[in-house]
Amino acid sequence: MARVAIVTGGTRGIGEAISLALKEMGFTVVANYGGNDAKAAEFTARTGIPAYKWDVGDHQACIDGCARVEAEVGPIDVVVNNAGVTRDGVLHKMSFDDWNDVMRINLGGCFNMAKATFGGMRERRWGRIVNIGSVNGQAGQYGQVNYAAAKSGIHGFTKALAQEGAKFGVTVNAIAPGYIDTDMVAAVPAPVLEKIVAKIPVGRLGQASEIARGVAFLCSENAAFVTGSTMSINGGQHMY
Ligand code: CAA
Numbered sequence: 001m002a003r004v005a006i007v008t009g010g011t012r013g014i015g016e017a018i019s020l021a022l023k024e025m026g027f028t029v030v031a032n033y034g035g036n037d038a039k040a041a042e043f044t045a046r047t048g049i050p051a052y053k054w055d056v057g058d059h060q061a062c063i064d065g066c067a068r069v070e071a072e073v074g075p076i077d078v079v080v081n082n083a084g085v086t087r088d089g090v091l092h093k094m095s096f097d098d099w100n101d102v103m104r105i106n107l108g109g110c111f112n113m114a115k116a117t118f119g120g121m122r123e124r125r126w127g128r129i130v131n132i133g134s135v136n137g138q139a140g141q142y143g144q145v146n147y148a149a150a151k152s153g154i155h156g157f158t159k160a161l162a163q164e165g166a167k168f169g170v171t172v173n174a175i176a177p178g179y180i181d182t183d184m185v186a187a188v189p190a191p192v193l194e195k196i197v198a199k200i201p202v203g204r205l206g207q208a209s210e211i212a213r214g215v216a217f218l219c220s221e222n223a224a225f226v227t228g229s230t231m232s233i234n235g236g237q238h239m240y
Pocket of ligand 1: 142
């Protein structure tokens with residue numbers, strides 16, 4: 001029977017591309033999403049991938065949501081922690097809510113989803129967790145103390161959990177995307193984005209599918225010896 005994979009924020013942007021790539025690999029894919037019902041319905045109609053709505057920043061919602069997926073679809077063997085938000089602003093203008101939302105959703109979401117699924121993976125002696133970090137968690141970014149801290153935290157979280165999962169056949173890795181052609185990046189003011197793209201050696205934004213292919217590799221049997229690693233896919237913007 002096909003293994004079940006869940007992709008948080010899996011109906012749009014990078015998450016959508018990941019959902020499709022894992023489906024193509026033969027996983028039974030479930031997409032979680034947080035808010036955009038219309039897009040989720042359109043995604044499910046087009047792809048046949050079911051979409052489950054909950055806030056990954058809400059601990060109990062993750063426990064309950066994953067239990068529902070397991071009852072309705074099957075045991076979750078693959079988790080891709082992709083859901084994330086930005087609340088950009090320089091520190092002196094950033095509110096506590098802007099800080100807290102990003103920490104709660106982007107970093108807290110990884111903890112919440114791992115808590116809901118890691119025990120089952122350990123018992124079944126097989127699992128894949130892929131956390132989506134960011135070049136801005138590696139290099140920092142003006143106007144993103146919240147996002148850079150959360151994404152940087154994801155990289156530490158990945159290395160720690162990888163050590164706990166290794167003896168149970170559970171690998172835990174991260175991907176650090178650069179600037180990818182998505183709604184999130186389109187929200188960056190055009191003059192600011194132009195300056196950023198000018199510093200990307202490959203000379204363009206990345207495509208969501210280019211991140212999805214990295215995730216697909218990390219979820220495959222071929223990646224059984226890869227754990228605790230961060231794969232940078234950023235067009236050479238930051239060589240880490
Ligand atoms: N380094 C140094 N100074 C900078 C700077 C930088 N990188 N960027 C802006 N500044 C300066 C400006 O020159 C300006 O200085 P002066 O007042 O002396 O002219 C000052 O900072 C204020 O700049 P803004 O007018 O842009 O300030 P703002 O308050 O209107 O906006 C901001 C600040 C919201 C942070 C805006 O600059 C911005 O949106 N930046 C983009 C942040 C970014 O890259 N976000 C990534 C989102 S996508 C993502 O996160 C996905 C991923 O994983 C990669």
